Amino acid sequence: MSKKSTHNGLFSTLIGKKMLMGVTGIFLITFLVVHCAINSLIFFNDGGELFNEGAKFMGTNVLIRIMEVVLFLGIIAHIVDALLLTLANNKTRSTGYQYQKPNANSKWYSRWMGLLGTLILMFLIVHLKDFWVPSRFTDHIAHSELEKLPGQETLFEEMKEVFENPLIVILYVASMVSLAYHLLHGFQSAFQTMGWNHPKYTPIIQKTGFWFSIIIPILFALMPIVMHLGIIK
Amino acid sequence: MSVLDSKIPDGPLETKWTDYKSHVKLVNPSNKRKLEVIVVGTGLAGASAAASLAELGYKVKAYCYQDSPRRAHSIAAQGGINAAKNYKNDGDSVFRLFYDTIKGGDFRAREANVYRLAEVSANIIDQCVAQGVPFAREYGGLLDNRSFGGAQVSRTFYARGQTGQQLLLGAYSALSRQIGIGNVEMFSRHEMVELVNIDGKARGIIARDLKTGKLERHFGHAVVLATGGYGNVFFLSTNAMGCNVTAAWKAHKQGAFFANPCYTQIHPTCIPVSGDYQSKLTLMSESLRNDGRVWVPKKQGDKRKPQDIPEDERDYYLERKYPSFGNLAPRDIASRAAKEACDDGRGVGESGLAVYLDFADAIKRLGKSVVEARYGNLFDMYHHITNEDPYEVPMRIYPAVHYTMGGLWVDYNLMTTVPGLYATGECNFSDHGANRLGASALMQGLADGYFVLPYTIGDYLAGEIFTKSIPTDHPAFDAAEKAAAERINKLLAVKGNRTVDDFHKALGKIMWEYCGMARSSEGLTKAQAMLKQLREEFWSDVRVTGGANELNVDLEKAGRVADFIELGELMVTDALSRNESCGGHFRVEYQDEGEAKRNDQDYAYVAAWEHKGVGQQAALHKEALKFENVKLATRSYK
Amino acid sequence: MKFNLKIWRQKNAQAAGKMVDYTIDNINADMSFLEMMDVLNEELIRKGEEPVAFDHDCREGICGMCSMHINGRPHGPLRGTTTCQLYMRNFTDGETIYIEPFRANAFPIIRDLVVDRSAFDRIMQVGGFVSVNTGQVQDANNIPVVKADADLAMDAASCIGCGACVAACKNASASLFVGAKISQYALLPQGRIEAKERVLAMVNQMDEEGFGSCTNTGACEAECPKGISLSNIARMNREYYSASIS
Numbered sequence A: 001m002s003k004k005s006t007h008n009g010l011f012s013t014l015i016g017k018k019m020l021m022g023v024t025g026i027f028l029i030t031f032l033v034v035h036c037a038i039n040s041l042i043f044f045n046d047g048g049e050l051f052n053e054g055a056k057f058m059g060t061n062v063l064i065r066i067m068e069v070v071l072f073l074g075i076i077a078h079i080v081d082a083l084l085l086t087l088a089n090n091k092t093r094s095t096g097y098q099y100q101k102p103n104a105n106s107k108w109y110s111r112w113m114g115l116l117g118t119l120i121l122m123f124l125i126v127h128l129k130d131f132w133v134p135s136r137f138t139d140h141i142a143h144s145e146l147e148k149l150p151g152q153e154t155l156f157e158e159m160k161e162v163f164e165n166p167l168i169v170i171l172y173v174a175s176m177v178s179l180a181y182h183l184l185h186g187f188q189s190a191f192q193t194m195g196w197n198h199p200k201y202t203p204i205i206q207k208t209g210f211w212f213s214i215i216i217p218i219l220f221a222l223m224p225i226v227m228h229l230g231i232i233k
Numbered sequence B: 001m002s003v004l005d006s007k008i009p010d011g012p013l014e015t016k017w018t019d020y021k022s023h024v025k026l027v028n029p030s031n032k033r034k035l036e037v038i039v040v041g042t043g044l045a046g047a048s049a050a051a052s053l054a055e056l057g058y059k060v061k062a063y064c065y066q067d068s069p070r071r072a073h074s075i076a077a078q079g080g081i082n083a084a085k086n087y088k089n090d091g092d093s094v095f096r097l098f099y100d101t102i103k104g105g106d107f108r109a110r111e112a113n114v115y116r117l118a119e120v121s122a123n124i125i126d127q128c129v130a131q132g133v134p135f136a137r138e139y140g141g142l143l144d145n146r147s148f149g150g151a152q153v154s155r156t157f158y159a160r161g162q163t164g165q166q167l168l169l170g171a172y173s174a175l176s177r178q179i180g181i182g183n184v185e186m187f188s189r190h191e192m193v194e195l196v197n198i199d200g201k202a203r204g205i206i207a208r209d210l211k212t213g214k215l216e217r218h219f220g221h222a223v224v225l226a227t228g229g230y231g232n233v234f235f236l237s238t239n240a241m242g243c244n245v246t247a248a249w250k251a252h253k254q255g256a257f258f259a260n261p262c263y264t265q266i267h268p269t270c271i272p273v274s275g276d277y278q279s280k281l282t283l284m285s286e287s288l289r290n291d292g293r294v295w296v297p298k299k300q301g302d303k304r305k306p307q308d309i310p311e312d313e314r315d316y317y318l319e320r321k322y323p324s325f326g327n328l329a330p331r332d333i334a335s336r337a338a339k340e341a342c343d344d345g346r347g348v349g350e351s352g353l354a355v356y357l358d359f360a361d362a363i364k365r366l367g368k369s370v371v372e373a374r375y376g377n378l379f380d381m382y383h384h385i386t387n388e389d390p391y392e393v394p395m396r397i398y399p400a401v402h403y404t405m406g407g408l409w410v411d412y413n414l415m416t417t418v419p420g421l422y423a424t425g426e427c428n429f430s431d432h433g434a435n436r437l438g439a440s441a442l443m444q445g446l447a448d449g450y451f452v453l454p455y456t457i458g459d460y461l462a463g464e465i466f467t468k469s470i471p472t473d474h475p476a477f478d479a480a481e482k483a484a485a486e487r488i489n490k491l492l493a494v495k496g497n498r499t500v501d502d503f504h505k506a507l508g509k510i511m512w513e514y515c516g517m518a519r520s521s522e523g524l525t526k527a528q529a530m531l532k533q534l535r536e537e538f539w540s541d542v543r544v545t546g547g548a549n550e551l552n553v554d555l556e557k558a559g560r561v562a563d564f565i566e567l568g569e570l571m572v573t574d575a576l577s578r579n580e581s582c583g584g585h586f587r588v589e590y591q592d593e594g595e596a597k598r599n600d601q602d603y604a605y606v607a608a609w610e611h612k613g614v615g616q617q618a619a620l621h622k623e624a625l626k627f628e629n630v631k632l633a634t635r636s637y638k
Numbered sequence C: 001m002k003f004n005l006k007i008w009r010q011k012n013a014q015a016a017g018k019m020v021d022y023t024i025d026n027i028n029a030d031m032s033f034l035e036m037m038d039v040l041n042e043e044l045i046r047k048g049e050e051p052v053a054f055d056h057d058c059r060e061g062i063c064g065m066c067s068m069h070i071n072g073r074p075h076g077p078l079r080g081t082t083t084c085q086l087y088m089r090n091f092t093d094g095e096t097i098y099i100e101p102f103r104a105n106a107f108p109i110i111r112d113l114v115v116d117r118s119a120f121d122r123i124m125q126v127g128g129f130v131s132v133n134t135g136q137v138q139d140a141n142n143i144p145v146v147k148a149d150a151d152l153a154m155d156a157a158s159c160i161g162c163g164a165c166v167a168a169c170k171n172a173s174a175s176l177f178v179g180a181k182i183s184q185y186a187l188l189p190q191g192r193i194e195a196k197e198r199v200l201a202m203v204n205q206m207d208e209e210g211f212g213s214c215t216n217t218g219a220c221e222a223e224c225p226k227g228i229s230l231s232n233i234a235r236m237n238r239e240y241y242s243a244s245i246s
């Protein structure tokens, strides 16, 4: 090549940075699967017994605890990287078009990933404050009915309590809509970013992504609804 | 003896080029670095030359008027490129390609040049494949060929319908590499507006930076013009809007002879003109004639829909007149036949200036899907432009100006009559005689640039190694820049009433009417007077808006049209002086029932014209054509 | 037909530009869009005004010179076509048509609708080639290429370098253009030899020119007049990762 390439490593370019987006995105997707699976245990409507089992496992297993750290790093990386890319991309067109028909060539949610992500982030903050902080940093949460000390609640009870507030329920449902759209673009996009585009498999990935983006957020959204309405006791 | 020395090497035809290469003067590598070469044009001919010269070590400067060298008009070629590879084992050979080209050119090209072209044709394919040009391939992974333009062997290599594009992008990639390394300095959006001549040698150019309007001076030990053809003299042609004769014309005015300007190729299968707003014509690939059948109604003025005209009231005139070649008759012949049919009042469509190209039989015989696989994109293109579906109704086609065989006269070295000034590609006159075969222009452009010029230019530059770069404050540069500036100011100062396009259209009308597919002494004489008047009107009544020191498209066009008008006068002069019909030049006085009648006795020469001043009769110099290896024969495709 | 045109006029790179209104009448439906622009310019010149500068050359959709953002989309409302292949029948009588230059900081405006796309050339200059000198090569058929790969390479190679992908992208990313070039060479044995250096050099240059990153919105593919596929971007990414870590 003519120019001795001055390449400063994988992440020095926008493509490299975008790869991190894809990696962390896929990682967060796998987290969603686990998270959704455990939480769905409430749908057994057994007073939260199975669910509390699951929560206990997640709260005590060493591997899971390590993964929790990784998860946080992953989210932070995803967010910081999103910020870096957005900043870079905002510098590429100082004067915009007077008239544009972006919907003719792309989906709105593909273009608004940053906004959707920010909504998810705001949700995460509320969500963590309500569940993760109390269970990790206070001794307010008990692992099960049997282990409950005075003044303690199980996570299941905590859920019921939190979801009594209709505003919280609305926030959760709305956030799951954001998540759905984030995934609707993000799921297949992550594969494309990783370079996994293949005439045979890409259509399968796209279909999977579509259903994933609908089913997972619906399951998540149902949780506060059913609890608020008292369908799950 | 004529002042023209073609410098054809001695010896048998087959070994001329090999011997030449073994004996041509060489420039040693350290001297090459001190030698600067200007290459104007980055089409196939220019980009390949600039890249190859830079690879050899010369310091190269390249110019194009587009925003990128990748957009030269070579990009538009669809059909393919010929090469005597004989990969199909169907009997092709260098000699056969040579012979076909000479015969196709109606015996008006130089044997030695054409033979060399056929010889290096195979190397072109090797070079392009190595560059990554994605030619069509067979399932075994080897290159595919097709037969093209009525050739009896399959020697045409192609890349879908985008061969020119892919070849150009290949040459552009080689050029880009050299630009990246720093061996070529590229000047895009620059137009050459003057040649600088010092002590009788070409030493540089004046180029206008089209972005700013600034005139710039550039020195070169040698100057190569690869600026393409001049088909736009007809206003409507298949050429790109910016194609122009300006660079070649400036060189002509500085002493480079212009050869055979009247040889223009009219391509038979173009989409007909739809209205007077039309700005250019679109070519439909010649390959359509492999399966399409050309016809017009037998009755004059038959305005029925094509599907309502019964079989026995149709005249498949090509099949009738040329039973052995049928619809695949060569371009000039097919074009003229279409014109005849229309002149006879049997043309179709609203204007009556079109003939049918019908695929109904092909669809019946092969099925729609096969036809679609072969021509789908062309059919879509036609549908898109005309709003008619060629699967349902026959296409309407009409001939249009496509290529110019004439150009700057060059010797065997591709040097013009100005020492140090070279012309390559469509810009020169050299290889196609009076008519060019399909898929041979791409071949010629790349042959010149990759394999001929890099050798032959050394012959001249070897004598220049002691010439230091001439500073551009030399009086000759002053004078050239002044001339260019004055011209521009003159154009801006007229402030008349008619637009540039208006003049261009008027010019095109005259040229098409009198110097187009059929020419007559009477018409040409009339055209001479009309062109003179047009030129005078132009300089007294043209309106050019804007200023000199800015991007000014109107001014760019004005400069080009001014040169086209002068060129038009020369074309007419040339056509008038050639009292015979040959190839693309058809004089109605010289025919056998519609077939061109050549006169080898008196006209087997190249007409090279020397400029004697605007409005002055140019001086004719004749280079006699000697045919030692082929027998002159009537070109019959019956 | 009659149209209201709103056209971006800008005297030069430094000057401020603005949208200017024109009305144009007696337009034939079979005219091409650029012929309509020609008619407008002829009228302007007759009135002594300066014509609208716009890029164009081949007018048959192959040179990639024409640009223009028409009614909110690069190359106008029709899919798979360049501006020069638009016809007025693709618009409705009386319509208002917005005509703007391609916008991206990497494509600075030169005048009116003319922009400078030389950033593409510079990307090509650092790696868009196979390093072979003229004459160094072997017989063409000594390099067999799997037909499917040759066809894919041809698909990628049909990019005309127009820049619509950049103009359409919300990030002004050049990924489709660069991905297509990298793919063409990556798919061919001739190109494999320098594949690693090529992708690193071209990707770095793409960033240096100020193009954005790819969000995979697919706007580029949708607006590309040559239907260049997003799979080329995925291939570029693959090539880049493996070149970066090896």
Ligand SMILES: Cc1cc2nc3c(=O)[nH]c(=O)nc-3n(C[C@H](O)[C@H](O)[C@H](O)COP(=O)(O)OP(=O)(O)OC[C@H]3O[C@@H](n4cnc5c(N)ncnc54)[C@H](O)[C@@H]3O)c2cc1C
Pocket (backbone or CB within 6 Å): B040, B041, B042, B043, B044, B045, B046, B063, B064, B065, B066, B069, B071, B072, B073, B074, B075, B076, B077, B078, B079, B080, B081, B163, B164, B190, B191, B192, B193, B226, B227, B228, B229, B238, B239, B240, B243, B244, B246, B247, B283, B402, B403, B424, B425, B426, B427, B438, B439, B440, B441, B442, B443, B445
């Ligand atoms: C529609 C069409 C289809 C064709 N199909 C085929 C085919 O299938 N097979 C075939 O063999 N041939 C074909 N031809 C012919 C062939 O394409 C051309 O003859 C050939 O490509 C010319 O190449 P060139 O390099 O000489 O000139 P061009 O490619 O025209 O390049 C001219 C260059 O000169 C530059 N230039 C011009 N004037 C100036 C100036 N004043 N200052 C600075 N720069 C200037 C331009 O910017 C450009 O870079 C076709 C032609 C057309 C029009």
Ligand code: HEM
Pocket (backbone or CB within 6 Å): A018, A021, A022, A023, A024, A025, A026, A028, A029, A032, A078, A079, A082, A085, A086, A113, A114, A115, A116, A117, A118, A120, A121, A182, A183, A185, A186, A187, A189, A190, A191, A193, A194, C214, C215, C216
């Ligand atoms: C559970 C939470 C989340 C999941 C599962 C998730 C998943 C994904 C996935 C799969 C992608 C596609 C990656 C790619 O194209 O390669 C993506 C992209 C993106 N995410 Fe998230 N994400 C989450 C949270 C967030 C948050 C909190 C933010 C920001 C604050 C965010 C911002 C973005 C942005 C901006 C992109 C697009 C990047 C680009 O291509 O320009 N995401 N996300």
Ligand code: SF4
Pocket (backbone or CB within 6 Å): C158, C159, C160, C161, C162, C163, C164, C165, C166, C176, C177, C180, C220, C223, C224, C225, C226, C227, C228
């Ligand atoms: S990828 Fe498509 S839109 Fe982009 S430059 Fe190439 S042809 Fe134009």
Ligand code: FES
Pocket (backbone or CB within 6 Å): C055, C056, C057, C058, C059, C060, C061, C062, C063, C064, C065, C066, C082, C083, C084, C085
């Ligand atoms: S003018 Fe060449 S692609 Fe439009």
